Amino acid sequence: MAQEKWLVQPGESRTIDVELVRTLKIGFIGGQIDVIAHDEPGARVEVHSVQGRDLKITIDGDRLEIDHPQLRWDNFIEVFKSMRSNAKADVSVLVPRDVALKFGVVSATALISGLHTDARLSTVSGDVVADGLVGDIELNSVSGELSVRDHSGRINAHTVSGDVTVSGSIRKLAVDGVSGDVMADISGTPDEIAINTVSGDSTIRIPEAIGARYRANTVSGRVQLDNVVIVGSVGKGYTGTAGSLDGSWVDINVNSVSGAVSVLRGPSASQESARQGGEGASA
Numbered sequence: 001m002a003q004e005k006w007l008v009q010p011g012e013s014r015t016i017d018v019e020l021v022r023t024l025k026i027g028f029i030g031g032q033i034d035v036i037a038h039d040e041p042g043a044r045v046e047v048h049s050v051q052g053r054d055l056k057i058t059i060d061g062d063r064l065e066i067d068h069p070q071l072r073w074d075n076f077i078e079v080f081k082s083m084r085s086n087a088k089a090d091v092s093v094l095v096p097r098d099v100a101l102k103f104g105v106v107s108a109t110a111l112i113s114g115l116h117t118d119a120r121l122s123t124v125s126g127d128v129v130a131d132g133l134v135g136d137i138e139l140n141s142v143s144g145e146l147s148v149r150d151h152s153g154r155i156n157a158h159t160v161s162g163d164v165t166v167s168g169s170i171r172k173l174a175v176d177g178v179s180g181d182v183m184a185d186i187s188g189t190p191d192e193i194a195i196n197t198v199s200g201d202s203t204i205r206i207p208e209a210i211g212a213r214y215r216a217n218t219v220s221g222r223v224q225l226d227n228v229v230i231v232g233s234v235g236k237g238y239t240g241t242a243g244s245l246d247g248s249w250v251d252i253n254v255n256s257v258s259g260a261v262s263v264l265r266g267p268s269a270s271q272e273s274a275r276q277g278g279e280g281a282s283a
Contacts, residue, residue: 005058008047008089014057016045022062024095027076028105029053029068030126031088037097037114044094052087066091069106076104076122077140083124105144118153121146123162139164141180157182163200175202185266189248197259204252208265211243212250221256225263 008014021043026033031049043064045057056067068087073079083106095101097116104122112121116134123144130137130147136154139146141162148155151168159180166173167185174194175182182195182202189210195202206212214225216238223230223238230238243249254261 003058003060005056008050008055008057010050010052010054012047012050014045014047016047016057018043018045018059018064020062021059021064021095021099023064023100024093025063025065025067025102026093026104027065027067027069027071027073028089028091028108028110029083029085029087030107031090032109033066033089033091033093033105034111035093035095035101035103035113035115036111037099037116038094039097040094041096043096043099046092047089049088049090051089052085055089055091064095066093073104077124077142080104080106081124081142107144125162159200173204190250192251192253194253195261196255197261198257199259201260202254202256203262203264205264205266206250208267209243210249211245212241212252212263213245214238214240214242214252214254214263216254216256216261218254218256218258218261220258221260223254223256223261225252225254226265 006014006016019042047055053068056070058065068089097114100117101115101119105126106124108126110126110128113131118135120138121128121130122140125143127145131149134152139157141159143161145162146157146164148166151166151170154172155166155170157164157175159177161179163181164175165183169188170186170190172190172192173184177197177200180200182200184204186206193204216223216225216230218230226242228240252263
């Protein structure tokens with residue numbers, strides 16, 4: 001397939017249909033962008049409210065690129081973390097559920113929904129929501145908030161001051177942060193949870209019944225692991241276990257300078273379903 005490209009100028013709107021897309025790369029500045037999965041092999045791009053800079057869209061074979069900055073990038077954060085621009089657009093993209101996604105925004109808000117594929121999502125200061133994804137995802141933020149809802153797979157997140165909130169059946173969670181807070185509500189039995197933070201607070205909720213092995217270090221922060229509280233254990237650390245370590249259990253590794261870390265217990269998925277069923281029957 002020959003390359004095709006479109007340039008949407010400020011004040012223009014455009015709808016573009018593409019027959020086959022397997023790879024999607026998005027570089028976006030400000031405004032709003034939604035990437036929604038569907039069960040067709042093609043894609044539809046709807047562009048509105050372009051301001052400040054032309055928006056370039058390219059299809060090359062089965063590779064679709066939506067490019068607002070129009071600057072070459074591989075590591076989005078490194079290239080755009082100091083960018084200041086008034087460029088904006090509102091874009092909606094329908095793509096195949098299994099499209100390979102590489103995604104970066106500067107200040108735009110974004111929604112990525114329903115993909116069943118691995119993805120890399122980066123933001124400088126815009127808030128990004130990933131909803132109902134299946135696969136392994138990498139998240140990168142300077143100050144934008146990252147929210148992952150109802151996820152199935154692994155999550156690897158890096159943030160400076162942006163908060164990270166995740167929920168779902170997460171097999172492995174790794175978060176490196178400076179001052180951003182981390183909130184994780186995990187169902188099922190994860191294999192490993194690793195949190196490294198300087199001053200950000202972290203709260204992790206795991207099912208009540210699963211076993212856990214804990215390793216924790218903090219300089220001046222407060223770490224609560226089930227009923228064990230560690231305060232300022234620098235140089236000593238803490239190692240302990242809870243429940244049975246036969247079969248399925250989780251490794252939890254926590255390192256903090258001054259941030260507070262809490263690992264709490266919640267109902268399992270089966271207990272929650274039973275509770276909701278009981279409420280429905282009583283209603």
